Amino acid sequence: MTHPHETDSDRRRNILKVVGSQLLFLALFALPGVGLWVPQHFRAIFVTSLVLVTAVLVGLRRILFSTDHKVIGIQFLITSLLMLSVGGLLAMLIRLQLGWPTHFMNEQSLAHRAFLFMEKLLPGGFPSGIMDASFYNMLFTMHGSIMIFFAVIPLLVGVFGNYLIPLKIGAGDMAFPRLNMYSYWLVPPAIAIVLTGFFMQGGAAASGWTAYAPLSTTLGPGQVCWIVGIIVLGASSIMGAVNYVTTIINLRAPGMHFFRLPLAIWSLFITAIIVLMATPVLAAALILLLLDTTAGTSFFLPPGLIIDGVVQSMSRGGQVLLWQHLFWFYSHPAVYIMILPAMGIASEILPVFARKPLFGYHSMVYAIMGIAVMGFMVWAHHMFASGMNPTLGTSFMVSTMVIAVPSAIKTFNWLGTLWRGSIRLTTPMLHALAFVSMFVIGGLTGIFAAATPVDLYLHDTYFIVGHLHYVLFGGSLFGIFAGITFWFPKMFGRMLNETLGKIHFVLTFIFFNVVMFPMFILGIAGMPRRIYDYTGYAHLAHVGGINRMMSVAAFCLGMAQLIFAINFFWSLFRGKEAGENPWQANPLEWMPASPPPHGNFVQTPTVYHGPYEYSVPGRADDWLPQHVKA
Numbered sequence: 226m227t228h229p230h231e232t233d234s235d236r237r238r239n240i241l242k243v244v245g246s247q248l249l250f251l252a253l254f255a256l257p258g259v260g261l262w263v264p265q266h267f268r269a270i271f272v273t274s275l276v277l278v279t280a281v282l283v284g285l286r287r288i289l290f291s292t293d294h295k296v297i298g299i300q301f302l303i304t305s306l307l308m309l310s311v312g313g314l315l316a317m318l319i320r321l322q323l324g325w326p327t328h329f330m331n332e333q334s335l336a337h338r339a340f341l342f343m344e345k346l347l348p349g350g351f352p353s354g355i356m357d358a359s360f361y362n363m364l365f366t367m368h369g370s371i372m373i374f375f376a377v378i379p380l381l382v383g384v385f386g387n388y389l390i391p392l393k394i395g396a397g398d399m400a401f402p403r404l405n406m407y408s409y410w411l412v413p414p415a416i417a418i419v420l421t422g423f424f425m426q427g428g429a430a431a432s433g434w435t436a437y438a439p440l441s442t443t444l445g446p447g448q449v450c451w452i453v454g455i456i457v458l459g460a461s462s463i464m465g466a467v468n469y470v471t472t473i474i475n476l477r478a479p480g481m482h483f484f485r486l487p488l489a490i491w492s493l494f495i496t497a498i499i500v501l502m503a504t505p506v507l508a509a510a511l512i513l514l515l516l517d518t519t520a521g522t523s524f525f526l527p528p529g530l531i532i533d534g535v536v537q538s539m540s541r542g543g544q545v546l547l548w549q550h551l552f553w554f555y556s557h558p559a560v561y562i563m564i565l566p567a568m569g570i571a572s573e574i575l576p577v578f579a580r581k582p583l584f585g586y587h588s589m590v591y592a593i594m595g596i597a598v599m600g601f602m603v604w605a606h607h608m609f610a611s612g613m614n615p616t617l618g619t620s621f622m623v624s625t626m627v628i629a630v631p632s633a634i635k636t637f638n639w640l641g642t643l644w645r646g647s648i649r650l651t652t653p654m655l656h657a658l659a660f661v662s663m664f665v666i667g668g669l670t671g672i673f674a675a676a677t678p679v680d681l682y683l684h685d686t687y688f689i690v691g692h693l694h695y696v697l698f699g700g701s702l703f704g705i706f707a708g709i710t711f712w713f714p715k716m717f718g719r720m721l722n723e724t725l726g727k728i729h730f731v732l733t734f735i736f737f738n739v740v741m742f743p744m745f746i747l748g749i750a751g752m753p754r755r756i757y758d759y760t761g762y763a764h765l766a767h768v769g770g771i772n773r774m775m776s777v778a779a780f781c782l783g784m785a786q787l788i789f790a791i792n793f794f795w796s797l798f799r800g801k802e803a804g805e806n807p808w809q810a811n812p813l814e815w816m817p818a819s820p821p822p823h824g825n826f827v828q829t830p831t832v833y834h835g836p837y838e839y840s841v842p843g844r845a846d847d848w849l850p851q852h853v854k855a
């Protein structure tokens with residue numbers, strides 16, 4: 226069989242689209258910031274040139290904008306990896322404060338010099354070499370928001386959804402390529418709007434990624450930026466999801482029955498349905514919050530609200546808890562948006578490197594569906610401490626514990642897949658194995674938190690921070706690394722370096738655990754989350770040392786990511802040529818050239834069987850591509 230090769234000019238054009246889009250995105254973020262430094266009477270010139278630049282960019286749109294799902298996937302990849310680094314840098318600042326809460330500092334120490342350095346860099350955040358408490362609030366708010374909304378969700382859904390869906394189902398592109406393009410192009414403005422908050426009077430949003438009212442309604446313009454940016458991002462997610470659902474239902478190649486879909490596609494399909502059902506609720510809630518913040522309504526402001534000792538006249542009988550219900554009705558399903566695609570990725574990678582069929586394919590699919598349906602019935606487990614009726618609390622406790630069952634089914638199926646396989650410990654496989662094991666720790670600690678009486682103690686402590694980092698870093702992010710290292714050869718036509726990949730994996734795995742595991746101990750010791758300075762509490766007198774150790778490990782964890790960045794860029798140009806199917810895997814994306822040409826397949830492939838036919842008895846090869854007749 227012959228495969229068309231992407232022409233050089235195609236390739237050059239695609240590189241331009243990816244690089245150009247990133248520059249545009251950086252410009253969008255930088256310009257409002259630069260504007261603040263422009264002297265007053267030059268601002269008119271500055272604004273005029275802004276308009277001109279925008280006009281030029283709109284003129285260049287044919288060059289920058291692409292409707293090819295592969296280019297869009299890669300645009301998402303670079304943008305969200307950039308945001309992952311921004312979120313990571315904010316985490317380093319959080320750890321700087323937690324490791325060395327400022328009053329304890331020795332004038333000669335390295336930490337003291339680090340704070341002095343930060344004072345030069347960000348005088349507003351570190352007045353006289355001490356981190357400002359309100360700046361700390363902005364840090365954890367923006368860290369969480371960036372990681373969840375601009376890194377993990379776009380990496381899992383934007384990158385893998387766009388890149389993999391058409392290729393894996395044997396289609397030439399998405400059902401609505403133009404809509405797809407818009408779904409990417411809403412992301413840079415959303416990021417720019419949220420980050421612009423840092424330059425606003427009073428600084429960026431500071432009420433946590435959960436934006437609980439009434440605090441979130443009383444903060445300045447930075448919070449408004451946050452609300453507007455997240456609404457724009459929600460529109461982008463909804464556009465993407467409509468496209469994914471339509472594409473998977475309508476554009477499957479002949480023979481690609483639903484029960485022959487690879488699990489990455491099943492999980493992205495169900496994820497897209499969750500997005501369609503949950504995200505509009507968040508958008509509605511955010512619009513109400515925006516009205517409360519800017520238009521004098523009081524949906525979430527209770528009567529008699531007192532701020533700084535003053536009774537507020539604007540509140541006319543709203544409900545604080547209404548915000549929490551609306552927020553968690555979106556955000557609990559959203560945690561499955563952040564884990565289901567990673568589960569799908571792991572389910573793709575484990576069989577390839579165990580050279581065995583995926584154990585329990587059908588039960589895997591039903592487990593995903595079960596998680597999606599039940600995911601809408603557990604949201605109030607985030608509100609056990611809000612004074613809810615104990616009977617209601619118990620029913621949410623039970624539904625939360627039940628949802629762990631499909632997660633456990635999936636875990637046992639992954640173990641069944643590995644059992645007696647011929648395991649190949651490649652970099653993607655190592656990340657996939659880390660995903661399974663770390664997700665187990667995350668899931669089990671979720672069960673602790675699900676027990677209402679236990680949660681009343683654990684709620685709002687570092688135990689919860691530990692839980693969410695085991696599921697989101699240990700689970701989602703290791704799944705993302707597994708996916709990037711697995712599909713890099715298909716995306717760019719070259720292999721990543723295995724040695725660098727393994728060093729990055731080992732360091733990330735070790736330092737991740739050193740940073741995150743002690744959080745459970747700290748939580749049980751009573752250390753609250755979102756705390757600026759814990760040194761004033763007698764019961765936390767002994768936690769300074771452990772916090773310092775975590776901070777040092779966090780800096781090492783951050784540095785280890787440089788190895789990934791070096792490997793990524795070096796391999797892009799210097800990596801070994803990948804060929805069509807370097808991992809000898811079955812699904813359809815491995816059939817065309819790497820990278821696949823525009824339109825993916827010269828001829829629509831026909832599918833003859835499921836995606837996990839490895840080591841089929843009686844065959845010479847230990848794999849059997851989906852488009853090859855047995």
Ligand code: HEM
Binds near residue numbers: 628668675697
């Ligand atoms: C076995 C499955 C799980 C169970 C039983 C579970 C249970 C819980 C419970 C009860 C809480 C609330 C604790 C509190 O605030 O006091 C919680 C918090 C949280 N969970 Fe899970 N969880 C599970 C899986 C996941 C997954 C897969 C993710 C994301 C990928 C996730 C992300 C989060 C986050 C981000 C929070 C903290 C939210 C906040 O900022 O307050 N969980 N979990």
Ligand SMILES: [Cu+2]
Binds near residue numbers: 556557560606607
């Ligand atoms: Cu939840």
